[in-house]
Structures are given as structure tokens and as C-alpha cells.
Amino acid sequence: MELSEKIAVLSAAAKYDASCASSGSGRAGDGFSGGKGGGGRRQGAFFGATLPAGVCHSWTEDGRCVSLLKVLYSNVCRFDCSYCVNRASADTRRASFTTEELITLTCEFYRHNYIEGLFLSSGIFADPDIVMEKLVETARKLRTEAGFGGYIHLQIIPGSGAKFIRPAGLWADRLSANIELPTDKSLTRLAPQKSGKLIFGAMEEVLAAENENSEDRRRSRAFHPGREAPAFAPAGQSTQLIVGVSAENDRQIITLSGALYRKFFLRRVYYSAYTPVGVPGGGGIPDPRLPEISGPPLAREHRLYQADWLLRFYHFSPEEILEGDSVHLDIQVDPKTAWALRHPERFPVELGRADYEELLRVPGVGATSARRIIEQRRSRSLSYEGLRRIGVVLKRARYFITVAGAAIDRLDDPKRVRRVIAGTDGGGLQLPLFDF
Ligand code: SF4
Structure with missing residues (x-):
């Protein structure tokens, strides 16, 4: 398959992941915290579009628009999460990059000023450890061999071992482990190969590595001034929840987000309104586990983002946002x-x-x-x-x-x-x- 086709397939496969808005990175010389021209809409020359395929816009916490190359390493997946276009049973076109292709592509886009960073995830095309190793290798080679100074967001592959998290955080600015669904009951029903234990375990590991790294940096500042240890994932960790595909109400979602901010110090929880996916094989019987909705519940997603803002910046507790018997946010007012x-x-x-x-x-x-x-x-x-x-x-x-x-x-x-x-x-x- 031509590289241009791979880009089209693997960027389309990544577009449902909301967790790539980036914020707060302080990696030295990253060109991301303002040094590379501040983002904005850039004109691209690929596929006749205003931007090269795979480039998405994200917003930093200070409201700046940045561009990221958002792609999957591969959309071949052994897992069968019912809500996902890349699930094993989906009749979809499959493609995979090689590490070298991805490095060349990222550096080319960066050099032409189309992007300020890379958001990289993958379908689980092999044992989760092997997939995670590929993502880490890509980030490592980008930094050490290609001299890439832009932002890197790596997604942690569910089921991959803790041993990959530390190297991942050394090369990436941000790490994310997507919860997707707010309860184990829904995960068992809709994404049976995933579990809360796996995902929270990954978050715990990131937090432990962050704490250890802060201590190392504190020590190196005290005893070896000027030779500070590199920062571990300086833009922290984030996660994504899919809204409207499972039965959980807003109260359950906000309570979970509040707990994640408190326990794992996540930088962001992203909410992604469920977009109905096609029927396996392009016809036949719809998956009875999925809700029949005409379009993504965007108003609900929007209210959840506002509630999240109250948790993070306005000192509200989850119990204040939804009080008494209310379980859903008011759609009419913020x-x-x-x-x-x-x-x-x-x-x-x-x-x-x-x-x-x-x-x-x-x-x-x-x-x-x-x-x-x-x-x-x-x-x-x-x-x-x-x-x-x-x-x-x-x-x-x-x-x-x-x-x-x-x-x-x-x-x-x-x-x-x-x-x-x-x-x-x-x-x-x-x-x-x-x-x-
Ligand atoms: S693990 Fe699940 S959500 Fe991720 S690509 Fe595979 S099917 Fe999709």
C-alpha cells in the first residue's frame, strides 16, 4: 500500500480518539510551548485538503491552537470493542506503518510546519507488549535519531506491561490510558478484553514513575546542578471516556472523573460522544449491545466538559454538580x-x-x-x-x-x-x- 493511502486509513482510524488535546508541556526545547510559531491553521499540499491528512487541531489550556499528526501505528486489532471502527470483527480496510515510515512522515510534516507534534496510538495487532514496544521505539528514535523536538503523546496499550511505561514517559510529553467506559460492567459487556484493573494499573504506574522522576530531579538539582535528570511525561497523563454508548449516567461519569483527578492527578479527562459505528460486514443485524441513536450526543458531551471544568478550576465537588436525586446534567443551562x-x-x-x-x-x-x-x-x-x-x-x-x-x-x-x-x-x- 502506498504511504499516502496508509496515512488516509490510519488517520481516519484515529479520529474517534478525543484524548489528544495537549496542554502544559514543559519539555525543554520542544518547540511546543510557543517556540515554533504558535500553531494556527496551516495550509497543506496533500490530498487537496486545507491540511495534510492526519493533522488535527487541538487547544492548549491557554487557548492556543496547535496541530498534531494524529494516527494509529496500525488499525489491525485483535480486540473486539463493540463501539470501535477498528474492532477485529469490523469490515474495514487495514493498514500498518513501519516505524521508519512514521518517523519520516512526522519529521517531514514538522519540517514543513504542518504540525507541532505527534499523537500516536495503535490497534492491538500483536501481543500488547509488542505493540507498546513499537510505539516507544518510534518515540525514542524520533528523539534520539531524528532529533525531533516536537510534542509527543503516546497512548498506553491496554494489557502492555509496566516495564514500557518508564521508557514511554522518557520520550513522550504526555501518556494516556483510555478508560473508555465508566464501569467494569460496561467494559465486560462492550469491550470484554479490557478491564478497569488493567487501565487503572497503567495510571498507577505512570503516577509512580512521575513521583520517582520528581524525586530524581530534585536530587540531581541539589547534588549535580546543571545535570538534571530528564522530565518524565512533562504534560502528565490523560484519559478518555466515551459518552452515550453505555448506560451510565452523568453522575457516575463525573464521580469517576473527580476520583481520577484526586487519585492519579490526571491533567485531563476527555469525553467523546459516541458516534454510531457501522454494522459488521456493511449490512445485516446491528449489534444489539449498542444503543440506537441517530447521531453523537454532542450536547451531553459539552455539558460534561463544562462540569469537568468546574471540577478542575472552580473547586466544585462531584456531589455539588449533581445534587439530590439528579443523575443527569441539565442540557438547557450550564x-x-x-x-x-x-x-x-x-x-x-x-x-x-x-x-x-x-x-x-x-x-x-x-x-x-x-x-x-x-x-x-x-x-x-x-x-x-x-x-x-x-x-x-x-x-x-x-x-x-x-x-x-x-x-x-x-x-x-x-x-x-x-x-x-x-x-x-x-x-x-x-x-x-x-x-x-
Ligand atoms: S483495542 Fe478496542 S478500542 Fe482499541 S483499536 Fe482495538 S477494538 Fe478499537
Whole structure:
């Protein structure tokens, strides 16, 4: 098969993996933390598209757009995860790169400025140890033989031994072990060759290696200044959960994410709305284990990302995001607004006096605008016009705040306010993630 065909097959096979948005890498000389021109849409000359096949856009935590070559090493797979286009029983075109092809391709794309990094995963075409060894070898050769300084995200192959995790983290910026489904019951049903034990075991191993590496680096700084040990996976670890393919509710998903952040210090949990996959053989009987849905549940995915944002940056606990008997997030309003509407006793918040934690709880006030409010009121008084300028979204915040005792609107009838906010919210898909 021609290399161009392989790229088309193996990039299409990788596109359902959401876990490649990159953030926070500090690998020295990586060209990724701003040194290589800051990303943005680049024009490519391959396949007549605006970007070369396999190049995807991701966003860093500071909102910067970066481009990654996102491909599988191989889409041949022994596993038969029912929701996956690459499952063993799927009637799909198969291809595999060689390590050398992948290295040449990555370096070419990088040299032409099409990409700032590589996201590499694989189907399980052989024993998981052999597959993982191939991924690690690719990353190692990219760094040591090809001098590649870009970002590398490697996925940990389920079932591969712990012995590969340490070398993987030495060459890669980020590692991820995808949970995919939130309970063992669903894994047994839909991805019987996987288990929570395998995946959490890999996360535990990454965490142990990170801790050991921090200690080594601390020691080398103290005893051998200037000869610091290299950082282990400096952009940390992440995982992905598929939403809407199994029966778990949002409460189970958010509770799991909260536990993962606490226990394994994950940088990110990615949520991927389940995209219905074709019937084996291109016809016949649909897999009865899979839900019959017309399209991916994108609004639900979006609300989960917002809830995740509350866990990571707004100091909410999973129990606060979904309280009482509620098991699903409100699709009509974002989760912070939903919480505020359930707690009218906490409002209005006087912006001239509130501390940072109180400000974070106000719908329409983001972490950045909360900091700016505190800064600004040190030197001058706040005004509604000034709040707009520093990024407060008044169409949501107006019901929950006072400035110098004056309100724009009131939270006297939470049901009415919910209706108004839901009307301006477009059902969830228009909302940015960052301003609530
Ligand atoms: S292990 Fe499962 S999810 Fe991964 S490529 Fe194979 S079938 Fe797909």
C-alpha cells in the first residue's frame, strides 16, 4: 500500500480518539510551548485538503491552537470493542506503518510546519507488549535519531506491561490510558478484553514513575546542578471516556472523573460522544449491545466538559454538580448556572467585597475575570461597564450579582431566570467552555 493511502486509513482510524488535546508541556526545547510559531491553521499540499491528512487541531489550556499528526501505528486489532471502527470483527480496510515510515512522515510534516507534534496510538495487532514496544521505539528514535523536538503523546496499550511505561514517559510529553467506559460492567459487556484493573494499573504506574522522576530531579538539582535528570511525561497523563454508548449516567461519569483527578492527578479527562459505528460486514443485524441513536450526543458531551471544568478550576465537588436525586446534567443551562439556580440563598454576591471563592461561584464570572475583579477593585471602584470589559458575561451574571449594592436584575424567580438563560444559551452547543 502506498504511504499516502496508509496515512488516509490510519488517520481516519484515529479520529474517534478525543484524548489528544495537549496542554502544559514543559519539555525543554520542544518547540511546543510557543517556540515554533504558535500553531494556527496551516495550509497543506496533500490530498487537496486545507491540511495534510492526519493533522488535527487541538487547544492548549491557554487557548492556543496547535496541530498534531494524529494516527494509529496500525488499525489491525485483535480486540473486539463493540463501539470501535477498528474492532477485529469490523469490515474495514487495514493498514500498518513501519516505524521508519512514521518517523519520516512526522519529521517531514514538522519540517514543513504542518504540525507541532505527534499523537500516536495503535490497534492491538500483536501481543500488547509488542505493540507498546513499537510505539516507544518510534518515540525514542524520533528523539534520539531524528532529533525531533516536537510534542509527543503516546497512548498506553491496554494489557502492555509496566516495564514500557518508564521508557514511554522518557520520550513522550504526555501518556494516556483510555478508560473508555465508566464501569467494569460496561467494559465486560462492550469491550470484554479490557478491564478497569488493567487501565487503572497503567495510571498507577505512570503516577509512580512521575513521583520517582520528581524525586530524581530534585536530587540531581541539589547534588549535580546543571545535570538534571530528564522530565518524565512533562504534560502528565490523560484519559478518555466515551459518552452515550453505555448506560451510565452523568453522575457516575463525573464521580469517576473527580476520583481520577484526586487519585492519579490526571491533567485531563476527555469525553467523546459516541458516534454510531457501522454494522459488521456493511449490512445485516446491528449489534444489539449498542444503543440506537441517530447521531453523537454532542450536547451531553459539552455539558460534561463544562462540569469537568468546574471540577478542575472552580473547586466544585462531584456531589455539588449533581445534587439530590439528579443523575443527569441539565442540557438547557450550564452546570454552574444550574447549581446557582438551586442555591438562591448564596446570591446576590456583592462584587466589591466577595472573595475569590465566592466570585468563582457566580455564573458568567470565569477564573480570569474573578482575578481581574479582585485586582481592579484594589485601585478603583467597579462598574457594570467595567465588568463587561474584563470579561464578565453579564447576560448570565446579571441575576446573581450586585455592584456597590445595585443590581441589574434579580433572582426572585429561579424558574423564570432558568428559562431566560436557557433561551440565550442555545441548548448548550454555542456556549464557550471558558466564561462560566
Ligand atoms: S483495542 Fe478496542 S478500542 Fe482499541 S483499536 Fe482495538 S477494538 Fe478499537
